[in-house]
Amino acid sequence: MKGIVFTEYLEFIENKFGYEIVDKLLNEVDLPSGGHYTAVGSYDFSEMVQLLMKTSQLSKAPADKLLYGFGLHIMPVFRKGYPIFFDGLTDAFDFLETLEDKIHPRVLVLYPDAELPRFEITRNNNELIMDYKSSRAMGDFALGLIHGCLEIFGETANVSKENLVEDGSKVRFTLTRGPA
């Protein structure tokens, strides 16, 4: 998993709960990498699971809420770090539609070893159906990102999330909004 996810996650936890929780996490969780993450490195996904579980335990906040919050947190970071993907776009749906065609391919150029989720996107005027597929089952993180995206473009839309399989490895997001 890309290092930026880890650095941003710790950033998000620090923002939300203070560095004390971060310090506790890094002291108490036995991480193979030692926990000194850098955005340009890559780390095992199990470390993220360990961190998430420990955070939930320390903060008493449920893991899905944490993931959702993390998604919401990271969207502005992307906006700031990779403005090129947002250039010329004024609409959240338009942006989301470019995910598979433009954004993910560019990610793979920079990080050929990145393991990205797959989205199948169907646009029907004011309805956008995004079918998510990932063995990581991080649907709540994706939900956070979608909401973060709507916030960036200053839009509101009704977002529903539906597990297509029990383990959450296939999830359907349906975005609907009022006519423009």
Place this chain on the structure above:
Amino acid sequence: MDPKSDLPLQEDLREKIKMLERRITRERAARKEAEGLLETKSEALFQANKQLSNLNKTLERKVSRRTETMSTLINNLHAGVLLNDENGKIILVNKDFLKIFRIPLTPTEIIGLDQRDSANMVKHLFNDPSRFIDIIDNCLSGNTDVMSYELVMKDDRVVDCDFIPVRAGDEFVGHLWQIRDVTDARTIQKKIADSEGKYRGIIENMELGLLEVDNNHIIQRAYEWFCDMTGYTEEELIGKSAVEIFLVKEKKLTKAMDVQDAKRLRGEQSIYETKLIKKNGDEIWVLISGAPFYDNEGVIVGSIGIHYDITDRKNLEYELKKAKNQAEMSREAEKQFLANMSHEIRNPINAIVGMTNLMYDTQPSTKQLEHLDRIKYASDMLMGLISGILDISKIESGNFELVEKQLDIREALEAIIEIAGFNKQVDDVQLRLEWDKTIDFDIMADPTVINQIFLNLLNNAVKFTHEGEIVVRCRLLADSEEEANLLFIVKDTGIGIPQEKRKSIFESFNQGDKETKLKYGGTGLGLAIVKNLVAKYGGKIVVDSEEGVGSTFQFNLHFQRLKKRDKSDSKKTIFLGSKADRILIVEDNQINQAYLSGILDNWNIQYDVANHGVEALKLLEFNPYDLVLMDIRMPIMDGYETTIRTRSNHSGLNHTVPIVALTASALVDEKERALAAGMNFHLTKPFTPDQLAQVFKKFELLEEFTEQDNAPFDFGDALDNSYLQDFYGDDLDRVKLMFTIFLNNIAKEMSTLQEQLEEDDWLKFSRTAHKIKPNFAMVGLTEISELMQMLEGVNNGHTSLDDAPKVLIKAQQLFVEGRKNVQNVLAKIEKYL
């Protein structure tokens, strides 16, 4: 500050400081890790750059090599090539291009020039400069189709210009110009066209009608002469089916046309004949040479036929065929006639000859003797003529069959030379045989054929030679274990043959000349027969001759060679034992009946005799027979019908009895007819007892026993038995021949002797006596031979002239008796044989 309350605060602070220290440590570790990662990435980046740069260099080298290859290729193309970019600037040009347009620049010098400028530079070379400029403008204006033009230059050169737009992806990047000098090709095309025109002219002026049809016979083109031939115009024919319009609806012809169609579709050409219907309904015969023709892709699209009117020829052919049939029919009639003649004429003449011989015994007067001589001469002549005609027609019709047996060729020739000697007119002529000692083997040959060849040649030689000698030479040319090629030469010192006659003497009825015919007589068939018989033995006869000096006949014969027969073997007598109960003779001729009865009595075989078919059928109805000997020509019912009736009576006693045909004619036709009628075998009359025995053996009705037997034939007391036994040994065939010749000639000689005595012509008298002296010895009349020696002596004083008449009377008395004895012995020999 309250230290107590400060304490937890300090503790808290210390904790915070420691936490911050941990944070700094973590951040530093993270920075180190990031730096490490960056260094690794830089290193990877450097290596990647290096690889990229190497790849770049390799690619550049490849591009440069390919460019070089390409430009060499373009330079060496047998076409002018020019490449311009999208702005009309020249990028590349080859030497041929500069040569074709006579541009005095190098390829490098012209690069970068404007295409329009260069076009203006060369436009004066063209017959139509403005057209050239228009074409260039049209191309450069961005027209993106491939265009081809053929342009003629002022110096008569013809160039083919192709303008090919070049694209990189969707983008137009320029034009490729391909210019070829096609002057030679155009010249050749023109020559071909001229030549085609010339030959078309020739074909149309020949009497050959050309017609082009497609694969379904639909007429595509009809040439003038074809239209003239059939009476149609080309317009009337095009689009119509040639088969429907022209072909005569006869099964044979339509079938033949199907065969031709199949050939054409296989790409074969062929020549055939067929009948066509003209517009006016007349039919003509045409000879058609048909060949397929192809489109540009090599697919057969139809055929072209060259028609030649052969109606006249066909009519002539029909007439000829009719004439040939007629000729064949008359030839058939002729054959039938000859077969009849053999039966009908030979017998009466035999009677005349026989009766004439008997007449000499009736003490005729001098006048009557003269008449008898003429009758004898004429009937001998007629007999010879008929035999000759029959022989030649038999040989020429291919119906002549060789009857071969083992033969000592030297003995045979000696006997023949002896016989020919009797016909000598003059004693001065000597006959002799020169023998090649290497011929120490026997041969398989037909003795009749050998006799005929040599007797004909020797009789001629004797007839035309008045002094000198006649020599028969024999030489071995080549031999193998099975075969021998013998060369024979018959050389005389006679009158010779004129140059212009030497070729024709071997043709039937052709003698030296009319004068010869008058002087020497003969049928003119002898040499024709010889030539044919020589050919039967694979040989060829030639003649060399000089008038007044002599003639030499030379020929070779191929024989199967055999080991010399052990003479003691020939002394074995064959005993025959009968296995037959009873046989039937069906024969109308009483002499033949008697002949057959004699033979069968000797073999102890029982037999019945029927005089014709009706009698035979009656006998066949009630008696079972082992064999039937069936004559063909009989009164009341002939042999064919008798046989057919016997065979068709399926319940008869003799339904399957073997029937042997006895025919007087050796013609193969009669033999075939006999077999077709249901007869099992065929014998030609006259046949020998031995030949008949072979037939009986074939049907297992005779058994053969052989036993050593040294007793020679008993000639009886009337003739000089011991002399004859010494002289002939067991060669009874030769005895028979000699006795027959004696009986045929001697009466005449005796009367000659009588005449010469009466005329006191002692010289001739002596010669005649000398000549006939050995003849008497040879038939065992030794006493008369001695009397002749006495008479011969009148000329040299050994015998007195007064004694001569008495001696002659004595001789004549003995002759009357002796002659009868000779006849009796001959009959005995014939029966024995």
